[in-house]
Amino acid sequence: MTTKSASAEITTTDIGVTAKRRLGVAEILAWSSRNGVFVFTALLIIAALLFVDGFASLYNVTDVFHRAAPVGIVAVGMTFVVISGNYLDLSVVAQVATAGVILIAVSNTHGIFIAIVAALMAAILFALVNGIAVGVFKANAVIVTLATTFIGLGVLRYFSGGSIFFGPPDGIIKAFGVGKVGPIPYSAIVLLVMTILLSILLNRTNFGFLIRSFGVNESATRLGGSNTALIVIGAFLVTAIAAMVAGFVLAAFSNTAVSNDGVGYDFRALAAIIVGGTSVFGGRGSVFRTLLGVIFVSVLTNILVLSGISFGYQQIALGALIVFAVSLDAIGRKVAR
Amino acid sequence: MSEILELSDAKSKGFLGRAGTVIGRRTEGRGIALLSVILVIVALTEPLVFTAYSVTLGRIALIGIVALGLTAVILMGELDLSVASTLALSGVVMASVPELWLGILAALATGLIVGLINAFFVSVVGINSFIATLGMLFALRGLAFVISDEAPVSLVNKEAGISFGEPLIGPLTPRVLIFILVFIAIQIFVSKAQAGREFFAVGGNRQAARDAGIPVTRRIVTGFMISGFVAALAGIINSLERTTADPTAGSTVLLTAFAAAIIGGNYLKGGRGSIVGTLIGAAALGVLQVALTISGVQIPVQQIFIGAILLIAVTTDPNSLRSVRGSIRTLRQGRAKNSVTT
Numbered sequence: 178m179t180t181k182s183a184s185a186e187i188t189t190t191d192i193g194v195t196a197k198r199r200l201g202v203a204e205i206l207a208w209s210s211r212n213g214v215f216v217f218t219a220l221l222i223i224a225a226l227l228f229v230d231g232f233a234s235l236y237n238v239t240d241v242f243h244r245a246a247p248v249g250i251v252a253v254g255m256t257f258v259v260i261s262g263n264y265l266d267l268s269v270v271a272q273v274a275t276a277g278v279i280l281i282a283v284s285n286t287h288g289i290f291i292a293i294v295a296a297l298m299a300a301i302l303f304a305l306v307n308g309i310a311v312g313v314f315k316a317n318a319v320i321v322t323l324a325t326t327f328i329g330l331g332v333l334r335y336f337s338g339g340s341i342f343f344g345p346p347d348g349i350i351k352a353f354g355v356g357k358v359g360p361i362p363y364s365a366i367v368l369l370v371m372t373i374l375l376s377i378l379l380n381r382t383n384f385g386f387l388i389r390s391f392g393v394n395e396s397a398t399r400l401g402g403s404n405t406a407l408i409v410i411g412a413f414l415v416t417a418i419a420a421m422v423a424g425f426v427l428a429a430f431s432n433t434a435v436s437n438d439g440v441g442y443d444f445r446a447l448a449a450i451i452v453g454g455t456s457v458f459g460g461r462g463s464v465f466r467t468l469l470g471v472i473f474v475s476v477l478t479n480i481l482v483l484s485g486i487s488f489g490y491q492q493i494a495l496g497a498l499i500v501f502a503v504s505l506d507a508i509g510r511k512v513a514r
Numbered sequence: 515m516s517e518i519l520e521l522s523d524a525k526s527k528g529f530l531g532r533a534g535t536v537i538g539r540r541t542e543g544r545g546i547a548l549l550s551v552i553l554v555i556v557a558l559t560e561p562l563v564f565t566a567y568s569v570t571l572g573r574i575a576l577i578g579i580v581a582l583g584l585t586a587v588i589l590m591g592e593l594d595l596s597v598a599s600t601l602a603l604s605g606v607v608m609a610s611v612p613e614l615w616l617g618i619l620a621a622l623a624t625g626l627i628v629g630l631i632n633a634f635f636v637s638v639v640g641i642n643s644f645i646a647t648l649g650m651l652f653a654l655r656g657l658a659f660v661i662s663d664e665a666p667v668s669l670v671n672k673e674a675g676i677s678f679g680e681p682l683i684g685p686l687t688p689r690v691l692i693f694i695l696v697f698i699a700i701q702i703f704v705s706k707a708q709a710g711r712e713f714f715a716v717g718g719n720r721q722a723a724r725d726a727g728i729p730v731t732r733r734i735v736t737g738f739m740i741s742g743f744v745a746a747l748a749g750i751i752n753s754l755e756r757t758t759a760d761p762t763a764g765s766t767v768l769l770t771a772f773a774a775a776i777i778g779g780n781y782l783k784g785g786r787g788s789i790v791g792t793l794i795g796a797a798a799l800g801v802l803q804v805a806l807t808i809s810g811v812q813i814p815v816q817q818i819f820i821g822a823i824l825l826i827a828v829t830t831d832p833n834s835l836r837s838v839r840g841s842i843r844t845l846r847q848g849r850a851k852n853s854v855t856t
Contacts, residue, residue: 489661
């Protein structure tokens with residue numbers, strides 16, 4: 178009798194131990210997928226400072242800011258689509274290029290105010306097409322935005338003829354593009370302001386709450402009495418406006434615009450978002466995390482460039498980074514369950 | 515119960531009734547509609563497309579071969595965005611091996627390995643296939659750039675490439691013949707082989723398939739390996755015909771292949787669709803592309819056409835239309851309720 182109870186006790190403690198151990202693994206994985214970016218970014222910057230020649234120079238830091246800004250602005254905007262559980266918006270490629278070309282080309286002929294209004298109209302059109310197809314027709318966001326990328330780029334190339342547009346050498350666009358506060362270019366300040374604004378939108382408003390709620394459970398959000406189509410359209414609208422701002426910043430940086438400007442932005446923005454710890458499964462994430470992810474990806478790219486590593490290897494590294502970060506998230510969820 | 519009633523109903527209706535039920539179950543409707551509209555318009559405006567049918571067939575084969583591989587994955591409710599890069603990578607791999615046959619084998623092996631890696635991330639790690647294969651899309655493109663040193667690689671054996679572009683049986687080039695073979699192989703696999711038929715079950719309801727004893731993980735691995743293998747085949751054909759392997763190849767093929775598979779009635783959430791539908795979709799898009807090219811339409815405008823067709827295709831599948839009807843109904847009911855309360 179006593180032996181029986183003793184063995185029973187042992188097994189229960191065994192179970193307790195294994196359960197605890199499992200919880201430990203789950204916690205580590207979940208923690209590193211959520212907060213790993215803080216550690217990794219810090220480690221990466223320290224390593225770069227120590228081992229990479231030319232990283233710590235003022236010129237290079239300004240350059241990192243310059244390059245990070247447009248991608249970062251796209252990424253903080255696209256965070257809304259990812260949190261709403263719609264994977265991503267591939268059409269930012271077309272949106273960035275469209276905004277840049279419209280800004281330069283239209284302001285050359287009609288003035289900058291009309292150019293900005295025209296670019297805004299284009300952004301709203303993108304958001305409406307994407308948002309209605311995904312939100313009302315419940316179509317797959319990846320395929321929809323793949324289609325709108327090609328439509329948008331096709332329209333842009335048709336009207337621009339694929340040519341490069343140059344802004345006036347002494348205009349306001351040029352002045353903005355080269356302007357700096359100390360070592361920090363205006364573009365980086367725009368990124369910071371966008372991050373703060375979108376963070377407030379996500380965390381402090383009803384709309385932001387609904388985006389999260391929709392990302393966690395679509396049906397429950399609908400049954401709660403919300404218009405889910407408007408939530409999805411809103412998420413795509415935030416992304417489109419951010420992509421427009423990114424297009425402006427990018428065009429101002431070089432004072433030129435061409436229809437290939439946005440190539441690769443979809444992918445780098447997604448890498449930043451996922452590395453920041455925003456879940457592609459929807460519902461979880463934040464805009465500040467995306468900013469951190471942007472810094473991580475930009476510093477990583479900068480290190481690769483400074484070390485003379487070719488474009489091919491950079492692509493492999495970013496692709497692997499995305500798959501690795503999502504794997505961490507997925508395994509963490511699996512073990513936790 | 516209602517289904518049994520319907521079936522017996524169909525039986526009592528005789529041949530026409532049974533035909534109606536069979537047609538109702540098919541998914542190719544939109545594909546056939548689009549194909550016939552395009553055929554009529556093209557026949558009236560640009561009959562050269564049919565006179566130069568070898569060009570048209572070649573175009574259909576290029577789109578269709580990638581789309582057929584994709585269909586195997588889509589039937590299970592997964593996506594494989596990496597096919598575009600697999601196509602480029604396998605071409606580069608083949609061109610960098612001096613011996614032609616060894617190169618082809620290496621390229622096919624590349625496709626199979628890519629499929630295996632995709633399937634690992636999707637079924638074992640449990641990542642969404644869109645994100646996993648998107649990561650692979652970029653990583654493999656990078657790998658193609660690294661292997662090719664960022665420039666197109668010419669084939670060592672140029673004669674083989676040139677003879678590959680010539681008609682083999684009648685007017686049919688090897689590309690078209692390979693396409694027909696791939697079509698027959700996948701069609702037989704999906705409709706006759708048990709493993710292939712189980713693809714539909716895995717796509718329809720994964721948990722139910724697992725409970726019914728279907729090895730779901732193994733089926734997913736098979737599906738991604740088919741799609742990787744077929745994409746590699748397309749890469750080989752592409753580089754052989756051009757006698758060079760371009761590391762940037764395949765990015766427009768991705769869009770067109772997806773459009774072909776989705777227009778063909780393959781339901782993106784899995785479980786419904788057919789290989790024949792993909793063939794119809796590829797035929798429609800191939801004829802359209804050749805017609806647009808012959809009538810001198812610029813490439814950007816062609817992109818708009820294909821993009822718009824893909825957008826329409828993905829928003830008009832039965833499920834999408836049902837959800838639109840549902841939201842209109844709720845809107846109306848909401849209004850009615852409001853008017854009652856006020």
